[in-house]
Amino acid sequence: MILEIVTTGTELLLGQIFNTNAPYLAEKLNEMGFDVVYQTTVGDNRERMAHVLQTALERADIVITSGGMGPTQGDITKEVTASLFNRAMYVHEPSLERIRTLFTRRQMAMPQSNERQAMIPEGAIVVDNDWGTAPGVILEDGGKTIINLPGPPRELESMFSHAIAPYLAKRYGGQGTIVSRVLHTYGISESALEERISDYITKQTNPTLALLVRPGGEIIVRLTAKAADKPSATALIAKLEEELRQQIGEYIFGVDGVSLGEVVGKALMERKLKISLAESCTGGLVTSRITDVPGSSSYLLGSVVCYDNSIKISQVGVAEATLREYGAVSYQTALQMAGGIRHRFGSDLGVGITGIAGPGGDTSDKPVGLVYVAIDGPRGSEHYKFNFSGERTYIKERTAYTVLNLIRKYLET
Amino acid sequence: MILEIVTTGTELLLGQIFNTNAPYLAEKLNEMGFDVVYQTTVGDNRERMAHVLQTALERADIVITSGGMGPTQGDITKEVTASLFNRAMYVHEPSLERIRTLFTRRQMAMPQSNERQAMIPEGAIVVDNDWGTAPGVILEDGGKTIINLPGPPRELESMFSHAIAPYLAKRYGGQGTIVSRVLHTYGISESALEERISDYITKQTNPTLALLVRPGGEIIVRLTAKAADKPSATALIAKLEEELRQQIGEYIFGVDGVSLGEVVGKALMERKLKISLAESCTGGLVTSRITDVPGSSSYLLGSVVCYDNSIKISQVGVAEATLREYGAVSYQTALQMAGGIRHRFGSDLGVGITGIAGPGGDTSDKPVGLVYVAIDGPRGSEHYKFNFSGERTYIKERTAYTVLNLIRKYLET
Numbered sequence: 001m002i003l004e005i006v007t008t009g010t011e012l013l014l015g016q017i018f019n020t021n022a023p024y025l026a027e028k029l030n031e032m033g034f035d036v037v038y039q040t041t042v043g044d045n046r047e048r049m050a051h052v053l054q055t056a057l058e059r060a061d062i063v064i065t066s067g068g069m070g071p072t073q074g075d076i077t078k079e080v081t082a083s084l085f086n087r088a089m090y091v092h093e094p095s096l097e098r099i100r101t102l103f104t105r106r107q108m109a110m111p112q113s114n115e116r117q118a119m120i121p122e123g124a125i126v127v128d129n130d131w132g133t134a135p136g137v138i139l140e141d142g143g144k145t146i147i148n149l150p151g152p153p154r155e156l157e158s159m160f161s162h163a164i165a166p167y168l169a170k171r172y173g174g175q176g177t178i179v180s181r182v183l184h185t186y187g188i189s190e191s192a193l194e195e196r197i198s199d200y201i202t203k204q205t206n207p208t209l210a211l212l213v214r215p216g217g218e219i220i221v222r223l224t225a226k227a228a229d230k231p232s233a234t235a236l237i238a239k240l241e242e243e244l245r246q247q248i249g250e251y252i253f254g255v256d257g258v259s260l261g262e263v264v265g266k267a268l269m270e271r272k273l274k275i276s277l278a279e280s281c282t283g284g285l286v287t288s289r290i291t292d293v294p295g296s297s298s299y300l301l302g303s304v305v306c307y308d309n310s311i312k313i314s315q316v317g318v319a320e321a322t323l324r325e326y327g328a329v330s331y332q333t334a335l336q337m338a339g340g341i342r343h344r345f346g347s348d349l350g351v352g353i354t355g356i357a358g359p360g361g362d363t364s365d366k367p368v369g370l371v372y373v374a375i376d377g378p379r380g381s382e383h384y385k386f387n388f389s390g391e392r393t394y395i396k397e398r399t400a401y402t403v404l405n406l407i408r409k410y411l412e413t
Numbered sequence: 414m415i416l417e418i419v420t421t422g423t424e425l426l427l428g429q430i431f432n433t434n435a436p437y438l439a440e441k442l443n444e445m446g447f448d449v450v451y452q453t454t455v456g457d458n459r460e461r462m463a464h465v466l467q468t469a470l471e472r473a474d475i476v477i478t479s480g481g482m483g484p485t486q487g488d489i490t491k492e493v494t495a496s497l498f499n500r501a502m503y504v505h506e507p508s509l510e511r512i513r514t515l516f517t518r519r520q521m522a523m524p525q526s527n528e529r530q531a532m533i534p535e536g537a538i539v540v541d542n543d544w545g546t547a548p549g550v551i552l553e554d555g556g557k558t559i560i561n562l563p564g565p566p567r568e569l570e571s572m573f574s575h576a577i578a579p580y581l582a583k584r585y586g587g588q589g590t591i592v593s594r595v596l597h598t599y600g601i602s603e604s605a606l607e608e609r610i611s612d613y614i615t616k617q618t619n620p621t622l623a624l625l626v627r628p629g630g631e632i633i634v635r636l637t638a639k640a641a642d643k644p645s646a647t648a649l650i651a652k653l654e655e656e657l658r659q660q661i662g663e664y665i666f667g668v669d670g671v672s673l674g675e676v677v678g679k680a681l682m683e684r685k686l687k688i689s690l691a692e693s694c695t696g697g698l699v700t701s702r703i704t705d706v707p708g709s710s711s712y713l714l715g716s717v718v719c720y721d722n723s724i725k726i727s728q729v730g731v732a733e734a735t736l737r738e739y740g741a742v743s744y745q746t747a748l749q750m751a752g753g754i755r756h757r758f759g760s761d762l763g764v765g766i767t768g769i770a771g772p773g774g775d776t777s778d779k780p781v782g783l784v785y786v787a788i789d790g791p792r793g794s795e796h797y798k799f800n801f802s803g804e805r806t807y808i809k810e811r812t813a814y815t816v817l818n819l820i821r822k823y824l825e826t
């Protein structure tokens with residue numbers, strides 16, 4: 001069963017709003033076991049919309065549209081759908097009544113134009129709208145189905161979950177069950193990760209396997225299994241996961257939507273350790289990420305953003321001689337930041353981060369993207385050197401993720 | 414000149430990520446006067462991608478793709494494009510050299526698979542990638558053009574603005590001129606803003622006018638004028654902007670892509686003032702936003718994230734009695750944080766931020782979303798109270814924008 005989603009609306013074509021309907025429908029339909037293989041966006045233009053729907057009907061069994069169901073002259077989706085199926089339009093009295101009632105409840109007079117929303121192609125199934133005036137429409141013909149849904153996300157989502165999903169399940173049931181599991185990895189590039197598991201990628205059928213790059217250098221591996229029932233799908237996933245963990249287990253920091261900040265927080269909590277940070281080039285971003293996690297106040301004491309060298313000296317305890325001799329961007333300074341913040345804040349773990357985020361500030365031997373990180377804690381101090389490339393905010397972000405991953409590894413060792 | 418945008422990637426079809434490339438490209442192309450009339454999304458499937466690109470070439474003059482340019486076996490966009498135009502692929506040595514260099518700079522060995530990224534269809538124009546390993550490709554044939562761009566937004570956007578936009582302007586110029594201007598506002602809701610300028614919204618033709626809500630509560634007003642030449646379009650915009658400023662001028666903090674952080678930085682620099690912050694509920698996010706701006710080291714001394722109350726006392730100088738009597742989330746504490754950090758860091762301006770980001774931590778008289786901000790500076794101290802609603806990271810983000818706007822207003826008064 002092949003599905004195509006057609007989103008309509010000139011504001012989408014102009015790039016003025018994000019298309020949230022297509023990913024919403026795609027996710028829900030995929031979970032139900034339907035294959036959404038095309039998504040198309042077209043404006044409120046009769047000829048072009050007809051062409052898009054015609055193409056969709058040729059290559060898909062079910063076409064779901066969103067938008068163009070309003071009361072204005074530009075709202076043409078139902079008309080275009082009806083004419084493709086050679087159906088006349090008629091006034092659907094129950095819908096007209098619903099629209100009138102809605103206006104009465106809002107204590108407003110119904111504009112004449114809203115009558116258009118009660119016009120329905122002959123032979124269509126009408127779907128009530130819980131949140132607005134536009135009814136939805138299901139039209140079947142010659143083995144093909146078009147479903148017209150309204151554009152406002154709240155109306156579309158409600159209509160989909162209350163009426164369309166049950167209709168599809170009943171009408172085309174037996175698509176089986178799909179179960180997904182996401183493995184989150186850090187510290188390995190996409191291509192290196194792929195090489196390690198290339199056998200599984202090449203021979204994938206069920207479960208399937210997809211790599212996705214997330215901001216900050218995180219790579220996720222999504223396993224998706226299709227089976228007649230949930231236990232069978234889950235078992236397929238479990239088997240593949242076990243095999244993958246033998247190849248890339250060291251890089252996997254969590255599953256199913258967990259963040260590095262959460263993993264670090266959990267590790268600190270379990271070990272009853274408190275942490276503090278001295279951040280320079282990241283400007284507080286690492287600490288902010290740690291505090292994105294609810295309950296982080298139980299393990300984060302706080303941080304100093306020691307942007308100016310005078311603050312590194314006065315508030316973190318870096319020696320003036322160290323800055324003079326090795327520079328602010330050096331492993332020596334990072335180590336003193338880590339040790340200094342740990343001592344001053346009385347935490348179990350201290351982290352120091354210093355680097356050149358750019359675009360200025362580089363020298364011949366210290367390029368933009370050079371970052372030193374140090375961790376000082378119960379098992380002594382460690383320091384690390386990185387050369388990131390990219391623009392300022394990217395280097396900050398990349399550094400922030402890297403630091404969280406280093407803390408995780410320090411704790412797990 | 415008809416354009417179609419084709420975004421590829423199974424993760425898009427599964428609804429796992431939002432499609433930001435299509436609206437980005439659509440907006441930029443429309444601004445250049447090109448008509449983007451179709452947008453299609455297809456997965457990493459050879460046959461279906463070929464069908465989508467074939468259809469696109471039939472109905473559009475220029476087809477721009479995003480995604481499927483990576484090193485993996487699932488990355489097939491260039492190959493499908495080449496075969497539609499009957500072109501062989503060859504190793505483009507300069508691209509291979511760029512990719513090798515990138516890996517060398519990262520101090521990593523280049524995986525064999527990355528060589529695939531240097532494979533180019535014969536006769537194509539190769540576009541360098543400033544931020545990644547995948548070069549872009551422009552292929553012309555029989556009056557039709559396909560442009561393949563990489564999927565990561567940062568790579569695509571940089572490539573588009575540096576190379577593709579100039580190429581399109583030179584090759585297909587004369588689309589008329591569209592001039593846009595963006596007014597950035599803060600501190601007013603979308604509906605209140607709309608009410609203030611509703612006359613202009615209702616009667617808009619040329620220039621047109623669109624309101625867009627950005628993260629953190631920023632609302633932007635985009636003015637777009639179309640004219641035969643740039644001076645005429647600019648004049649239309651200037652007239653409308655002047656009229657709008659009479660209605661909403663107090664909320665406009667900048668134009669054309671400027672950020673609140675940049676505006677604050679410029680104001681501090683002009684007044685030769687240094688700033689420091691004591692952040693609690695925002696966890697360093699405000700300082701991080703300030704340091705997103707290049708050159709911020711000239712006005713930011715640094716900050717203390719005083720998450721734990723002991724740190725508020727020891728590192729910022731908040732009185733124990735204040736915490737006991739009024740609590741950590743109080744204007745009294747915010748004021749002492751602002752004054753304390755200013756004094757300890759020796760800055761001209763001190764900022765204190767304390768609140769309840771949730772989901773826990775609320776009490777009957779102090780709900781989640783309650784935030785106090787104080788500024789201490791040359792013209793004395795001010796404090797402010799807010800009640801935000803939403804989840805933890807939203808409250809942090811909303812607070813961060815609000816604090817930047819308060820600093821701006823403190824400085825401008």
